[in-house]
Amino acid sequence: MEEMEEEPxxxxxxxxxxxxxxxxxxSVCSPAQVCVDDDSSSESDxxxxxxxxxSALLLNSAASKFLLNAMTAEDYRxxxxxxLERAIEHLLTQSPLEHISISYEQIYSxxxxxxxxxxxxxxxxxxxWKITSHLEQVSSELQASPPEQLIENFNVALTQYTAALHCxxxxxxxxxxxxxxxxxxxxxxxxxxxxxxxxxxxKHVSVLLPLLxxxxxxxxxxxxxxxxxxxxxxxxxxxxWVPLAPAxxxxxxxxxxxxxxxxxxxxxxxxxxxxxxxLFQNGVSRGxxxxxxxxxxS
Numbered sequence: 696m697e698e699m700e701e702e703p704x705x706x707x708x709x710x711x712x713x714x715x716x717x718x719x720x721x722s723v724c725s726p727a728q729v730c731v732d733d734d735s736s737s738e739s740d741x742x743x744x745x746x747x748x749x750s751a752l753l754l755n756s757a758a759s760k761f762l763l764n765a766m767t768a769e770d771y772r773x774x775x776x777x778x779l780e781r782a783i784e785h786l787l788t789q790s791p792l793e794h795i796s797i798s799y800e801q802i803y804s805x806x807x808x809x810x811x812x813x814x815x816x817x818x819x820x821x822x823x824w825k826i827t828s829h830l831e832q833v834s835s836e837l838q839a840s841p842p843e844q845l846i847e848n849f850n851v852a853l854t855q856y857t858a859a860l861h862c863x864x865x866x867x868x869x870x871x872x873x874x875x876x877x878x879x880x881x882x883x884x885x886x887x888x889x890x891x892x893x894x895x896x897x898k899h900v901s902v903l904l905p906l907l908x909x910x911x912x913x914x915x916x917x918x919x920x921x922x923x924x925x926x927x928x929x930x931x932x933x934x935x936w937v938p939l940a941p942a943x944x945x946x947x948x949x950x951x952x953x954x955x956x957x958x959x960x961x962x963x964x965x966x967x968x969x970x971x972x973x974l975f976q977n978g979v980s981r982g983x984x985x986x987x988x989x990x991x992x993s
Contacts, residue, residue, distance in 0.1 A: 765812065766808060766809070766812035766814065768814070768817070771809060771812075771814045771817060771818075775805050775808065775809055775814075776817075776818070776821055778801070778802075778805060779802060779805055779806070779818075779821075779822075780821070780825055782797055782802050783822070783825050783826070783863065784825075784829075785797055786859045786862050786863055787826070787829045787855075787856070787859045788829075788855075789855075789859075790855070799862070799865075799866055802866040803866045803868075803869075806818065806866060806867050806868075806869050806870055807869050809870070810869045810870050810873055810874065815870055815873065815874035815878075816874070818870055818874075819870060819874060819875065819879075822867065822870075823886070823890070826887060826890055827890055827894060830856075830890055830891060830894040830895050831894055833852050833856075833894075833895055834894055834895045834898050834899070836848075836852075837849060837852060837895065837899055838898075838899075842902070842906060845899070845902065845903060845906060846903065846906055846907060846910060846917050846921060846922070846925055847917070847918075847921060849899065849903060849925060850921050850924050850925050850928070852895065853891070853895075853896075853924075853925070853928045854924065856891055857928075860884060860887055860888070863887070864883055864884045864887070867883055870883070871883040888931075888932065891932065892932040892933055896928075896929060896932050896933065897933075900929065900933075900936060900939075903925070903929070904929075904936075904939055904940045904943070907922065907925065907926065907940070907943055908940055908942075908943050910922060911943055911946065922947070923947050926943060926944060926946070926947040926948070927947055927948065929944075930944060930947075930948050930951075937951055
């Protein structure tokens, strides 16, 4: 089937459809309502009848256009989904430092049409399949990472995926509003983050957490910002992972550790001294304190 001519986004906003509560877009009038008997106009010369006839013709034209543009399952599979799939692939694989030219207006327009033509379930399942396939590839690449690079590589994967969602979720907003929220009682972003948790993070957390704890005990072995990003990312994905490494998570996530007890103050002081000693041994100096005092006194 030949590809149908695409309309710009501004031209499709409810020109031929009205979206109901179930997210199903229907024509403004049914064909029975807009069918006009050509002889009926000659029976009356009144202006009211003429105006009614003209309005009916316009509605008939709109309904005919809607029927001619009806999207079949074959249209969806051969025309619309391939374009959406390519755009999703670009968004998932582009580096945060590079920009790939993508028409977000066109993606939005395709999603809008698919939802209005009652292909929401197909679209949702295809989107989940596409992203799951991508994440399984990401997980395989992480599996091949040397242990000393796993933290950094995991951070890159999570950062790239999160950046992609900032683009994917908005352009699929129609599907989210009229299908996922209405029929599935879920949210698209939550579903996509769960995919990363299930297909990437959960498969590597048993190796990742010991590496993070080791790196945390040896300051600056891993960039502090990378450590923070990974730990916060794991917490966002699955807060129930905190008991696996409570000390590690409490360093980066506020108010998840139990309140300090007076009986443990000496322990906390000893831990602070230990940390300062480790920093000093790794070449981190507190500075020239005598110079600081001299400056303060002056």
